[in-house]
Amino acid sequence: MSTVDLNCDLGESFGAYTIGMDEAVIPYVTSVNVACGWHAGDPLIMDKTVALAKKHGVAVGAHPGFPDLMGFGRRPMTVTPQEAGAYVKYQVGALLAFVKAQGLELQHVKPHGALYNMAAKDEALATGICEAIASVDKNLFFMGLAGSVMLEAAKKAGLKTASEVFADRAYNDDGSLVNRKLSGAVIHDPVVAVERAVKMAKEGKVISINGKEISIQADSICVHGDNEQAIELVSKIRKALEGAGIEVRSLK
Numbered sequence: 001m002s003t004v005d006l007n008c009d010l011g012e013s014f015g016a017y018t019i020g021m022d023e024a025v026i027p028y029v030t031s032v033n034v035a036c037g038w039h040a041g042d043p044l045i046m047d048k049t050v051a052l053a054k055k056h057g058v059a060v061g062a063h064p065g066f067p068d069l070m071g072f073g074r075r076p077m078t079v080t081p082q083e084a085g086a087y088v089k090y091q092v093g094a095l096l097a098f099v100k101a102q103g104l105e106l107q108h109v110k111p112h113g114a115l116y117n118m119a120a121k122d123e124a125l126a127t128g129i130c131e132a133i134a135s136v137d138k139n140l141f142f143m144g145l146a147g148s149v150m151l152e153a154a155k156k157a158g159l160k161t162a163s164e165v166f167a168d169r170a171y172n173d174d175g176s177l178v179n180r181k182l183s184g185a186v187i188h189d190p191v192v193a194v195e196r197a198v199k200m201a202k203e204g205k206v207i208s209i210n211g212k213e214i215s216i217q218a219d220s221i222c223v224h225g226d227n228e229q230a231i232e233l234v235s236k237i238r239k240a241l242e243g244a245g246i247e248v249r250s251l252k
Contacts, residue, residue, distance in 0.1 A: 003247040004201040005162065005220035006238060007031040007143070009063055009112070011049035012040035025225025026052055028234045030250040031059040033110045033143070036091035039065030039073025043094075050098045059250035060099055061143060064091035065112030073113035081128025084115065089132040096136075107251055108141035108162060109133050111150075119150045120176075126153035134158050141251050146217050147175040162251050163217040167197035167237060168224065170209040175216060178209050190233045197221050197237045198244050220251065 010026065011034040012019045019040065026032065034049050035041030041049075053060045064087065065073030079087070092109055099106045111119055111129060119126040126149055133140055134157040142154035146163035154161045168187045170178040178185040187193050200206050200218040208214050223234045241248050 002202050002245070003249055004218055004241060005030050005059075005251050006223055006234075006241075006248055007033055007061070007110070007164070007220045008223050008225050008234070009033045009035070010052075010225075011035045011045050011063075013045050014040055014042055014069065020226045021228070021231060022049060022052060022225070024231050025223070025234055026056050026058055028231075028238045029058060029223065029225075030248055031061055031107060031220065033061045033063035033108075033112075034095055035112070036062055036064050036095050038067045038087070038091055039069065039071075039112050043098075046095060046098050047101075050095075050102050050104065054102045054104055059107040060095075060104055061108035061110055061141075062092045062095045062106060063110055063112045064088045065115050068114075073115065076114045076118060079125075081124045083128075084119075084125055085128040085132030087115075088129050089136060092133065092136055106137070106140060108143045110143035110164070116144070116150075119153075120145045120148035123149045123153060126150040127157070130154045130157035130159055143220060143251075145177070146219075160251075162219040164220050164222055165200050165206070165216055165218040166222050167193045167200070168233070171206055171214065171216070173208045173210055173212050173214060175214055184209055190229075190236060193233060194236050194240045198240050198246070201241055201246050202244055 006029040008029045010032045142159045143162040144150040
């Protein structure tokens with residue numbers, strides 16, 4: 001039987017500001033990526049989000065990003081591999097405290113935003129990040145863009161890897177994501193997104209923006225839960241996957 005993980009970014013509120021619909025989306029996913037306070041989140045939000053994951057039996061991952069609250073971690077920064085590694089280690093350590101306090105274990109680390117996109121293409125940067133994670137715990141999964149150099153760097157660092165795919169994002173012929181600034185980069189039709197999720201999980205294939213069928217490894221599908229329409233999409237993806245005979249579970 002085919003298996004796949006459903007992951008979602010959570011804990012991205014900050015202080016008096018609420019971002020996302022964490023309590024609505026978490027029943028449908030099997031893993032969550034928790035913001036660690038640098039691009040979003042704060043200690044109280046981190047504590048609350050980990051407790052919510054425990055309540056629903058959902059695996060917890062760290063979601064470290066650049067120190068850029070105002071830009072939500074989506075603006076590239078010029079950093080060395082050593083600096084990036086220290087940034088990630090700092091944030092993973094912070095979340096680990098909340099995870100251990102709840103009697104849980106951290107499952108994975110998934111970089112956020114610009115850090116994720118840069119590490120997907122920059123082998124040296126990815127190596128700095130992955131070696132830092134491995135120095136904390138080699139049993140952690142590294143979750144990254146399917147087919148990218150960051151997954152190769154994770155393997156070389158001795159980490160387990162999880163190839164991440166996106167049901168609502170368009171792909172280029174080489175398996176990279178279409179730039180969000182370009183037309184068609186985001187798929188808004190829920191029917192199409194659900195069909196793509198099932199095809200990726202069951203067949204390991206996706207149709208590129210140019211109509212080419214390309215191979216893609218789908219260990220985990222990222223779903224978004226920051227509006228009511230997205231909540232409906234998450235539930236439909238889960239239902240469709242299970243209806244296609246695919247086991248939806250956390251990483252193992």
